[in-house]
Amino acid sequence: MPPVTTALIVANVALFLLQSVVPGLVVPFALWPLATASLGQDVSFMPWQVVTYAFLHGSLLHLAFNMFALYMFGGAIERVFGPRRYALFYFVSVVSAAATQLIVAALSGGIYPTVGASGGVFGLLLAYGMYFPHNRVMLLFPPIPLPARVFVTLYALIELFLGVTGSQEGVAHFAHLGGMIGGYLLLRFWRASPRRPVR
Numbered sequence: 001m002p003p004v005t006t007a008l009i010v011a012n013v014a015l016f017l018l019q020s021v022v023p024g025l026v027v028p029f030a031l032w033p034l035a036t037a038s039l040g041q042d043v044s045f046m047p048w049q050v051v052t053y054a055f056l057h058g059s060l061l062h063l064a065f066n067m068f069a070l071y072m073f074g075g076a077i078e079r080v081f082g083p084r085r086y087a088l089f090y091f092v093s094v095v096s097a098a099a100t101q102l103i104v105a106a107l108s109g110g111i112y113p114t115v116g117a118s119g120g121v122f123g124l125l126l127a128y129g130m131y132f133p134h135n136r137v138m139l140l141f142p143p144i145p146l147p148a149r150v151f152v153t154l155y156a157l158i159e160l161f162l163g164v165t166g167s168q169e170g171v172a173h174f175a176h177l178g179g180m181i182g183g184y185l186l187l188r189f190w191r192a193s194p195r196r197p198v199r
Contacts, residue, residue: 030113033105050098093123096182123183
């Protein structure tokens, strides 16, 4: 497995284990809405949260799902981009997911924290669909193999539907889409820029 993908998985697992020992770690490092900045020191938005939230997870299943996706899609994309560009792409997806979630929270008035690497993972998912469009990806339910570009498109539409309808509470669907959008815009920028070695 490539080095940056390995480091990200190790960091996420290590911080999840630390969470179990120090539960209060989630409060200052989860992503809180901008409206909480005036509520006090314990529950408040801070700039570093747009990155740190992506290393925290709500449950073992949440962590396992994200790390499996990071392993499945991240390694292939890191081999295409190289370590530096891959790391930049991942964190741009994470930050764009955070920005999207902050906007959604401001519009909805919700006061709740967001955690999880899903924003970065969805950016990688988009890149995988663009660079390996014909590779087969197996759905979990039902177990049907689909071309990667069909899988990515279907997943994005499901996320949009669930986000608009609010039929699956407790999941930041628009943040997932924000990760995809941020990743897509960065890819478009790179393709429009003169080629320079970045490995």
